Structure formats: structure tokens, C-alpha cells
Amino acid sequence: MLKLDEVKLFGVLVSLALSLACGDEATVIGNAPPGAAGSVGDPVGAGGAGGTDVGAGGTAGTSGEACVENPTAPEQYLVRRTDSACRPFDNVARLGLYRAGEPLPEVP
Amino acid sequence: MIVNRVRGRSAHALLAGALALTLAPSALAVPCSELNLPNPIYGAGGSAITATLGRVATALAGLPEPITVLFADPGACIGYQAFLESNVTTTFKYWDAAGAQLSCDPEVTGQQVDFAHMGNTADFCPGLTLPADVGDFTAPIQTLNLITSVNSSETSISSEALYFVYGFGAEGSAAPWTVEANLAKRSSTSFVHLFLADSIKLSPEKFKGVQVGTNQESVNAVVAAAATDPDSTLGYVSGSAADNNRDTVKTLAYQHTGQSCGYYPDSDETSLDKLNVRQGLYQLWTPGHFFARVDGSGAAVNARVAELVGWFDGSVPPPEGVNVTSIIIESGDIPSCAMQVTREGVAGPISSFAPEQPCGCFFESEATGATSCAACTADADCGATSPKCRFGFCEAY
Numbered sequence: 001m002l003k004l005d006e007v008k009l010f011g012v013l014v015s016l017a018l019s020l021a022c023g024d025e026a027t028v029i030g031n032a033p034p035g036a037a038g039s040v041g042d043p044v045g046a047g048g049a050g051g052t053d054v055g056a057g058g059t060a061g062t063s064g065e066a067c068v069e070n071p072t073a074p075e076q077y078l079v080r081r082t083d084s085a086c087r088p089f090d091n092v093a094r095l096g097l098y099r100a101g102e103p104l105p106e107v108p
Numbered sequence: 109m110i111v112n113r114v115r116g117r118s119a120h121a122l123l124a125g126a127l128a129l130t131l132a133p134s135a136l137a138v139p140c141s142e143l144n145l146p147n148p149i150y151g152a153g154g155s156a157i158t159a160t161l162g163r164v165a166t167a168l169a170g171l172p173e174p175i176t177v178l179f180a181d182p183g184a185c186i187g188y189q190a191f192l193e194s195n196v197t198t199t200f201k202y203w204d205a206a207g208a209q210l211s212c213d214p215e216v217t218g219q220q221v222d223f224a225h226m227g228n229t230a231d232f233c234p235g236l237t238l239p240a241d242v243g244d245f246t247a248p249i250q251t252l253n254l255i256t257s258v259n260s261s262e263t264s265i266s267s268e269a270l271y272f273v274y275g276f277g278a279e280g281s282a283a284p285w286t287v288e289a290n291l292a293k294r295s296s297t298s299f300v301h302l303f304l305a306d307s308i309k310l311s312p313e314k315f316k317g318v319q320v321g322t323n324q325e326s327v328n329a330v331v332a333a334a335a336t337d338p339d340s341t342l343g344y345v346s347g348s349a350a351d352n353n354r355d356t357v358k359t360l361a362y363q364h365t366g367q368s369c370g371y372y373p374d375s376d377e378t379s380l381d382k383l384n385v386r387q388g389l390y391q392l393w394t395p396g397h398f399f400a401r402v403d404g405s406g407a408a409v410n411a412r413v414a415e416l417v418g419w420f421d422g423s424v425p426p427p428e429g430v431n432v433t434s435i436i437i438e439s440g441d442i443p444s445c446a447m448q449v450t451r452e453g454v455a456g457p458i459s460s461f462a463p464e465q466p467c468g469c470f471f472e473s474e475a476t477g478a479t480s481c482a483a484c485t486a487d488a489d490c491g492a493t494s495p496k497c498r499f500g501f502c503e504a505y
Binding site: 080083098108 | 368391
């Protein structure tokens with residue numbers, strides 16, 4: 001019978017395995033600020049998708065969303081599993097007028 | 109929604125102004141009707157399809173019974189409206205069997221054309237609709253590519269960045285794209301312009317930048333601006349225009365709202381496989397549309413147009429020696445049979461798609477020169493997992 005610590009360790013290992021599997025998806029090229037991934041409104045500890053996807057982007061991604069194997073809902077196609085290369089663009093770091101979590105300002 | 113509000117408000121005024129500015133006929137070319145071109149098919153629309161149409165037209169011009177495709181490309185919505193009104197007044201392009209692009213003039217009173225092509229649906233154009241006697245036929249999938257100089261150090265851009273760049277220009281605080289003179293933009297009646305505006309939720313009338321007339325002119329503008337400041341250059345063109353100019357411009361990876369990474373239309377910056385379009389990761393794509401007069405059953409009235417449209421969508425076998433599907437792929441567009449996803453309308457939600465006769469393997473082979481699919485000449489050549497021989501390769505069904 002597993003002890004509590006062993007159960008926790010098992011859970012961590014399973015999570016890590018899933019995370020690394022997702023991390024095998026898009027090959028992220030380029031640098032993103034540490035902790036940029038899913039920095040706003042993240043429901044579940046979205047500090048990157050693991051593997052090569054760590055630190056990618058800075059908008060709304062979560063590790064769970066970033067590896068949809070067989071998307072069914074339209075929004076899942078945005079984050080479907082892929083082997084394609086990707087290049088993150090960090091809105092927070094690069095756009096002076098961008099405020100994470102807020103609507104974009106009206107164009108004059 | 110911003111775009112819809114603008115469409116409704118300024119519809120006819122916008123098109124009327126654009127028509128007045130752009131429909132001046134060329135004074136130098138010869139009237140098309142005096143050239144006695146064999147089996148002519150006249151069309152009008154945007155320049156996004158011109159490169160693809162030109163290659164198909166070249167092949168058709170070389171048939172034993174030649175067909176001449178003449179196409180005027182004043183812009184998607186302007187061309188479509190001129191088709192509806194039988195009144196095209198801009199120069200036509202046509203192609204000989206050697207691939208030379210030639211030109212001729214419309215009738216002085218305005219040329220009636222047999223078909224129109226746009227990257228978008230009819231109702232995407234300000235103030236225009238699809239009349240009951242006009243059919244909307246499937247055309248190849250087209251992408252919108254965001255381009256910069258090959259010498260730029262930039263590799264990606266986001267939907268939000270585009271909003272600030274094109275909406276605020278120099279005041280957008282979106283370096284390095286803050287030099288408005290180095291931002292190429294199109295008119296508010298262009299497919300790529302309307303499509304980008306809708307995708308980034310920016311009113312099509314509020315774009316900063318320097319306006320140019322065609323996809324190729326956008327490429328030229330980026331190249332010219334790059335002479336002094338390559339990083340600051342930016343434009344948006346059809347995928348075929350971007351791919352045909354890879355020596356001077358490069359496509360930026362595009363990060364749509366809701367994505368944490370930017371994707372190329374292809375699996376990487378050097379490939380031509382359009383994998384991210386075909387699988388729905390890259391968001392800036394849409395099915396193209398041919399428009400033609402139809403009878404009560406929905407069939408194109410003009411027999412040549414019916415064939416042409418059928419060759420493009422694969423429903424009619426092309427003439428012997430002309431592989432239209434292959435030409436579409438070589439041109440940088442995507443036949444619908446190679447798609448794994450589809451979308452509602454022009455830029456609507458994406459969903460799974462299973463083409464009636466899939467050609468994904470053939471697409472990969474033609475576009476990239478290689479595929480992992482098994483080659484075949486009949487179903488008997490294929491294994492259990494991919495039992496159906498299509499377009500020379502074993503497909504899943």
C-alpha cells in the first residue's frame with residue numbers, strides 16, 4: 001500500500017511525464033522572459049508547458065491547453081499538439097501600450 | 109463588432125470612391141476583343157489569386173484547343189462589384205503558353221466578365237451581397253502572410269502587436285514597427301486588408317501606413333523600405349506572393365490571441381508544407397471563392413467557367429496534361445483536399461474537416477518534394493492503415 005508521500009511522488013511523476021509529452025510539441029525558438037508564460041489569469045500553474053515549451057509567450061496559454069492532441073472546440077486548434085517550430089512574441093515585454101488582462105485601447 | 113459597424117456605415121461611399129480612383133483604363137494596351145484570343149474566359153477580382161491563375165492559364169493556353177484566361181485584378185471587392193455590374197474598366201492580364209504575362213484593354217464602355225474571384229465571401233465587402241443568380245464556388249485556400257525584409261532581425265508578431273502597429277503607427281510603442289512610412293497597407297476594399305482587419309479587430313479604415321495597390325506592390329514596398337531600416341518594415345500579402353518572393357521578404361510567425369507562441373503557415377520558416385494552415389494552428393487563412401452566374405439548379409451558366417471552377421475544386425477532371433491541383437500547390441495555395449480543418453465564413457471558428465478525396469500526401473510531395481506516404485498506382489498497393497490510393501499516394505480513406 002502506498003504511503004502519502006509516495007502517492008504525492010507518483011502524482012508529480014505523472015504530471016512531469018504529461019508535461020514533458022506536451023513539451024515534445026512545438027519547437028520554441030527565441031527567448032521569452034522567465035515566467036512569461038501564462039502570466040495573466042492562469043487557472044492552473046501555467047509556468048510553461050515543460051520541455052521545449054518552457055517560458056514560451058506571455059498571453060494566455062496554460063500547460064493543459066498547450067497540448068491538445070485531437071482538438072474538437074475551435075479554441076483548441078490554437079493550442080493543438082504539433083512538431084512545428086514556433087516563435088513566441090511577448091506582448092507584455094514588447095508592447096508599451098499593452099496591459100495584460102485589459103481590453104486593447106481604442107484607436108483614435 | 110468593429111468591422112461590421114464600419115461595413116454598414118460606409119459601404120457604398122467606400123466602394124464608389126475606390127472605383128473612381130482605380131478604374132481608369134490603361135491608354136497603352138490593345139483592346140482584348142480585337143486580339144481574337146482563343147476561347148476567352150474573362151474574370152475580375154483581387155490580386156491574391158493572380159499568380160495561381162496565371163500558372164493555370166499558362167497551361168490552358170498550351171492545350172491543343174487553347175483556352176485564354178483574362179483576369180483584371182483591381183482588388184477583391186472592386187473586381188467583384190465590376191463583375192456584378194458587367195463593367196470592368198481596368199486592364200486585363202492574360203498569359204501565353206510560354207508563361208509570358210501580357211495585357212489588353214477592356215471594352216470602352218466596360219467589359220462584361222464571366223467570373224470573379226475573392227479570398228472572401230461576398231458579404232465581407234462593404235455593401236455587397238450575393239445575388240440569387242450568382243453562385244459562390246470553392247476556390248483554393250489562401251493564407252495571409254505578414255512579411256518583413258529578409259534582413260530584418262524580427263521573427264514573429266502577435267495579433268495585439270499588429271493592432272498597435274497598424275492602429276497607432278508611430279505612437280503605438282511597438283518597436284521596431286514604428287516608422288509609418290515603412291508600413292505597407294492596402295485599400296479598404298482589398299481582401300487581405302479586410303481579412304487582417306477582422307482578424308486583429310481593427311477597423312479597416314483606421315490603418316496607418318503607406319497604401320499600395322496589389323500584393324506584389326506590398327512586397328516591393330517592404331523591399332524598398334528595407335534599404336535603410338529593414339527591421340521596421342512590415343506588410344501583409346497573400347501566401348503565394350510571400351512564397352514567390354522569399355529571396356527578398358520573409359514571413360513572420362504569427363501569434364493569434366489565445367496563443368502563447370507564433371506559428372508560420374509552414375512547419376518552419378524554410379518549409380513549404382503549409383502544415384500549420386492545414387491543421388488549424390496558423391490562423392490567417394481562409395477558403396477562396398469563385399463567383400459566376402448560375403441557372404436555377406445552381407450550375408454555372410457559362411460552360412467554360414463551369415469547367416474552370418470544377419478543375420480548381422477537383423470536381424471536374426482537368427484537360428489531359430494539365431494538373432490544376434499540382435499548379436495550385438506550386439503557386440503557394442492549398443487545395444481543399446489537403447486540408448484537415450475548415451472554418452465558418454471568412455474568419456470564423458475552425459473545425460475538423462475530412463475532404464471527400466483527401467490529397468494530403470500528394471500535397472506534401474508536391475510542395476516539399478518528399479512525403480512519408482507510400483506511393484501507389486492502385487488500392488492494392490496500399491496497406492491496411494492507408495488503404496486508398498489517391499493522387500498517387502496511399503491515404504487513410
